[in-house]
Amino acid sequence: MSSSPVGLHRVLAPSGVLPQAAEKLDARPEIWPDEVRIAVERLNLDAASYRQLAEAHGGDGTAIRRAVLDIVEARGKMQNPVTGSGGMLVGVVDEAGPDSPLGVRKGDRVATLVSLTLTPLRITDGLKDWDGKSEQVPAQGHAILFARSIVAKLPDDLKPELSLAVMDVCGAPALTARVVQSYVDKGIKPVVSVIGGAGKSGSLSLAAARRAGAARTIGVVPFQAEYDRLTEASLADVVAMADARDPVALAAAVGEPADITVVCVDVPGCEHGAVLSTAAGGTVIFFSMATSFSAAALGAEGLAADVTMLVGNGYVPGHAEYALELLRSEPGVRGLFESRLAED
Amino acid sequence: MSSSPVGLHRVLAPSGVLPQAAEKLDARPEIWPDEVRIAVERLNLDAASYRQLAEAHGGDGTAIRRAVLDIVEARGKMQNPVTGSGGMLVGVVDEAGPDSPLGVRKGDRVATLVSLTLTPLRITDGLKDWDGKSEQVPAQGHAILFARSIVAKLPDDLKPELSLAVMDVCGAPALTARVVQSYVDKGIKPVVSVIGGAGKSGSLSLAAARRAGAARTIGVVPFQAEYDRLTEASLADVVAMADARDPVALAAAVGEPADITVVCVDVPGCEHGAVLSTAAGGTVIFFSMATSFSAAALGAEGLAADVTMLVGNGYVPGHAEYALELLRSEPGVRGLFESRLAED
Numbered sequence: 001m002s003s004s005p006v007g008l009h010r011v012l013a014p015s016g017v018l019p020q021a022a023e024k025l026d027a028r029p030e031i032w033p034d035e036v037r038i039a040v041e042r043l044n045l046d047a048a049s050y051r052q053l054a055e056a057h058g059g060d061g062t063a064i065r066r067a068v069l070d071i072v073e074a075r076g077k078m079q080n081p082v083t084g085s086g087g088m089l090v091g092v093v094d095e096a097g098p099d100s101p102l103g104v105r106k107g108d109r110v111a112t113l114v115s116l117t118l119t120p121l122r123i124t125d126g127l128k129d130w131d132g133k134s135e136q137v138p139a140q141g142h143a144i145l146f147a148r149s150i151v152a153k154l155p156d157d158l159k160p161e162l163s164l165a166v167m168d169v170c171g172a173p174a175l176t177a178r179v180v181q182s183y184v185d186k187g188i189k190p191v192v193s194v195i196g197g198a199g200k201s202g203s204l205s206l207a208a209a210r211r212a213g214a215a216r217t218i219g220v221v222p223f224q225a226e227y228d229r230l231t232e233a234s235l236a237d238v239v240a241m242a243d244a245r246d247p248v249a250l251a252a253a254v255g256e257p258a259d260i261t262v263v264c265v266d267v268p269g270c271e272h273g274a275v276l277s278t279a280a281g282g283t284v285i286f287f288s289m290a291t292s293f294s295a296a297a298l299g300a301e302g303l304a305a306d307v308t309m310l311v312g313n314g315y316v317p318g319h320a321e322y323a324l325e326l327l328r329s330e331p332g333v334r335g336l337f338e339s340r341l342a343e344d
Numbered sequence: 345m346s347s348s349p350v351g352l353h354r355v356l357a358p359s360g361v362l363p364q365a366a367e368k369l370d371a372r373p374e375i376w377p378d379e380v381r382i383a384v385e386r387l388n389l390d391a392a393s394y395r396q397l398a399e400a401h402g403g404d405g406t407a408i409r410r411a412v413l414d415i416v417e418a419r420g421k422m423q424n425p426v427t428g429s430g431g432m433l434v435g436v437v438d439e440a441g442p443d444s445p446l447g448v449r450k451g452d453r454v455a456t457l458v459s460l461t462l463t464p465l466r467i468t469d470g471l472k473d474w475d476g477k478s479e480q481v482p483a484q485g486h487a488i489l490f491a492r493s494i495v496a497k498l499p500d501d502l503k504p505e506l507s508l509a510v511m512d513v514c515g516a517p518a519l520t521a522r523v524v525q526s527y528v529d530k531g532i533k534p535v536v537s538v539i540g541g542a543g544k545s546g547s548l549s550l551a552a553a554r555r556a557g558a559a560r561t562i563g564v565v566p567f568q569a570e571y572d573r574l575t576e577a578s579l580a581d582v583v584a585m586a587d588a589r590d591p592v593a594l595a596a597a598v599g600e601p602a603d604i605t606v607v608c609v610d611v612p613g614c615e616h617g618a619v620l621s622t623a624a625g626g627t628v629i630f631f632s633m634a635t636s637f638s639a640a641a642l643g644a645e646g647l648a649a650d651v652t653m654l655v656g657n658g659y660v661p662g663h664a665e666y667a668l669e670l671l672r673s674e675p676g677v678r679g680l681f682e683s684r685l686a687e688d
Contacts, residue, residue: 006620006647008592018591018616020646021639084638118646150648171645247362248352272362276350286637286655293630293637293655294428295365301515301658302364302462303350304494311630311637311653314645 003032005147010120012076019118019146025076027120027144033099034147038091038110040121043137044164045087048266048289049080050135056082061132068137072123079117085289086116087135089143090154090164102151109160111167112143113150113320120144136161136341152320161341163324169201170323172287173208174316176262179283180212183259189215190282193258195244195274196265197221198230200337201287204323205262206235207330218254220244222265229339233332247273263288271295275305287312347376349491354464356420363462363490369420371464371488377443378491382435382454384465387481388508389431391610392633393424394479400426405476412481416467423461429633430460431479433487434498434508446495453504455511456487457494457664464488480505480685496664505685507668513545514667516631517552518660520606523627524556527603533559537602539588539618540609541565542574545631547680549606550579551670562598564588566609573683577676591617607632607656615639619649631656 003009007019010026019025031037045053045068057063072078079086093108104110112119125140145151154163176192183190192209196202197219209217219236221227222243230239242253244265250273251257257279263270268290275296278284284307286296296309327333347353351363354370363369375381389397389412401407416422423430437452448454456463469484489495498507520536527534536553540546541563553561563580565571566587574583586597588609594617595601601623607614612634619640622628628651630640640653671677 016590016592017613018620018643018646020642021613021616084636085642114646114648115642117642148648246360248360269365272365276362289638289641291637292428293635293640294633296637296655297633297658298364298429298459298461299362300655302362302458304458304492304659305657306659306661307657309655309657311640311644311655313649313651313653314641315648315650317650 003034005034007118007146010144020115023075025120027076027122029122029142031095031097031144033097034101035097036093036100036102036104036145037095038089038112038143038145039094040089040091040139040141040143042090042160042164043078043087043116043139044089044168045135045137046083046085046289047135048083049085049087051266052080052083064132065127065130069123069127072121077116077119077121083289084117088112088116088164088168089119090160091143094142101147102145102149104151104153109154110151111154111164112145113152113167115314150315155324158324162337165200165337165341166323166327167320169204170319171314171316172201172262172264172312173204173326174319174322175285175312176205177208177212177322178316179260179285179310180209180214184213188259189213190259191216191218192260192262193218193220193254193277194236194262194264195220195270196263197236197239198226198336199264200340202264203233203235203333203336204326205264207326207333218258220250220253229336233336235330235332244273245269247276251277258282260285263291266290268292272299272303275300275303275307278305278307280306283308283310285310285312347378349378351462351490354488364459367419369464371420371466373466373486375439375441375488377441378445379441380437380444380446380448380489381439382433382456382487382489383438384433384435384483384485384487386434386504386508387422387431387460387483388433388512389422389479389481390427390429390633391479392427393429393431395610396424396427408476409471409474413467413471416465421460421463421465427633428461432456432460432508432512433463434504435487438486445491446489446493448495448497453498454495455498455508456489457496457511459658494659499668502668506681509544509681509685510667510671511664513548514663515656515658515660516545516606516608517548517670518663518666519629519656520549521552521556521666522660523604523629523654524553524558528557532603533557534603535560535562536604536606537562537564537598537621538580538606538608539564539614540607541580541583542570542680543608544681544684546608547577547579547677548667548670549608551674551677562602564594564597573680577680579674579676588617589613591620595621602626604629607635610634612636616643616647619644619647619651622649622651624650627652627654629654629656
């Protein structure tokens with residue numbers, strides 16, 4: 001037996017599937033020559049996963065902590081069985097195998113940019129320093145990276161929590177920029193609407209859309225406090241307020257349908273509104289893990305809507321560096337991130 | 345109160361949602377001025393929905409029939425509560441409101457190209473002529489079309505069952521052709537792999553890819569009988585055999601990764617294999633209603649795969665005419681469709 005670049009050798013059950021689809025991974029600390037072991041410092045749970053856990057346990061921090069520990073113990077990874085999602089982590093390289101192509105060495109502080117759903121993980125401190133009240137989880141233990149993983153060294157000029165929060169959603173601004181650019185390349189300066197514009201992926205996506213050449217940006221938020229926050233950040237040309245789960249209200253709030261709609265809210269049921277508020281021939285990018293494939297496909301068909309719908313791929317080459325650069329250069333983005341971290 | 349072009353006035357619960365998201369629709373036969381009432385002749389259940397019902401009831405036709413009747417009675421539409429999917433129907437226009445923009449008149453034989461999941465439906469014959477053993481359901485009753493529905497008159501030169509089977513999957517070849525064309529426009533003749541190439545949407549997609557300018561087409565099938573069938577149809581340059589739920593086996597069967605992968609198999613768990621067998625910078629189009637949004641998004645991220653992933657929109661303007669034309673002009677497609685209908 002040899003190790004696989006995508007981690008097949010760590011799958012315990014069922015056999016033959018990739019690590020993300022596995023029920024259980026082998027999280028033993030001994031590494032293969034192309035693997036890297038990380039000493040974990042902090043987990044950053046996916047927003048949809050944390051929300052589900054918090055709702056399932058009525059916001060009881062102790063019960064939420066127990067649930068996370070149970071999942072990691074049972075599965076050898078942090079993958080919420082209800083939402084299917086995970087998150088990411090930060091830590092220090094403890095051992096890098098001689099054949100690892102990741103370019104890191106012992107002592108480097110890094111963030112993993114592949115999902116926790118496929119990362120072998122063991123927790124050894126019972127999460128004693130986490131109150132269960134936030135997605136940011138101080139933790140001790142170890143995690144394993146495969147040859148075909150993605151890892152980023154944490155920059156020296158930003159607090160680790162801030163870098164981590166940015167990297168967790170860095171696929172969204174990179175893909176948004178790419179799609180906007182494809183319109184610009186065809187001579188069209190698109191109108192871009194970002195549902196959930198005051199959130200982490202949303203604010204970065206708004207900044208990316210503007211920088212990539214959008215004619216106009218619209219940020220949609222669910223209530224007044226977010227409206228005020230996004231207005232103050234000056235990241236959108238128009239800030240609109242609507243419940244994104246209500247297609248009719250959302251379409252009314254957006255007004256003239258957008259060329260590109262970016263869905264960044266982690267609540268179910270936003271597919272139809274996104275389609276209804278996008279122009280014929282336009283594009284919808286779904287970044288929310290709460291997106292239902294069939295609701296999107298059937299919704300567009302049912303509305304006779306000729307729109308291109310993209311599954312938001314969390315990986316675009318250079319995405320972490322791009323998102324960190326947006327944070328550094330856009331005070332509005334940095335302000336939103338810092339105020340959200342302060343609330344956590 | 346007035347009627348809504350997208351059917352909001354027919355939603356009974358919960359209020360404010362679009363008909364596809366509704367738990368229950370108002371299926372009363374009286375029409376608003378912009379509606380059309382169809383006298384139903386036949387339902388064509390979505391493959392994923394029928395498969396789920398058949399598995400849930402152990403293939404017992406009587407129980408499957410009862411389940412469909414119960415769903416339609418409870419919901420005022422045929423939407424499988426487990427898969428979320430529906431299907432389509434054929435019938436004769438019974439009454440067209442004076443303000444309907446659909447261009448049909450009493451007596452026209454038509455197929456609905458919007459999903460059954462949003463079409464008010466009442467069944468009046470207890471489905472007595474259906475044995476529950478196939479997706480094609482002879483039925484009597486009525487259905488309602490809104491102003492913004494899509495409906496196609498059935499062509500005179502094809503049997504209604506054949507037209508219906510084609511129209512049910514006509515979004516797949518139209519979108520495949522559009523994506524292949526976008527590569528050709530950039531000077532690239534793409535390699536196109538169709539997972540489930542011997543099926544209905546798969547065979548049409550293979551024909552569409554070739555016609556739109558693919559350099560090479562690969563049809564992937566699950567077992568020998570399908571292999572023989574697709575080989576005989578001469579629709580793919582290469583026919584390969586693999587279980588699409590096994591990413592490693594699928595990638596091995598496809599060989600050199602494809603530029604465009606089209607997923608046409610209605611079984612869960614094909615997302616990772618599709619991503620793994622697609623080249624960096626390539627495109628995956630998911631047409632299966634069994635696709636998991638999070639498995640696709642996290643799978644691509646976990647494999648560090650820079651691929652564009654499209655939600656297969658069932659609506660592309662002109663899709664029905666395009667698919668029917670493929671059927672008429674490609675003996676291989678027609679042969680596959682006719683042999684599948686003969687088996688039903």
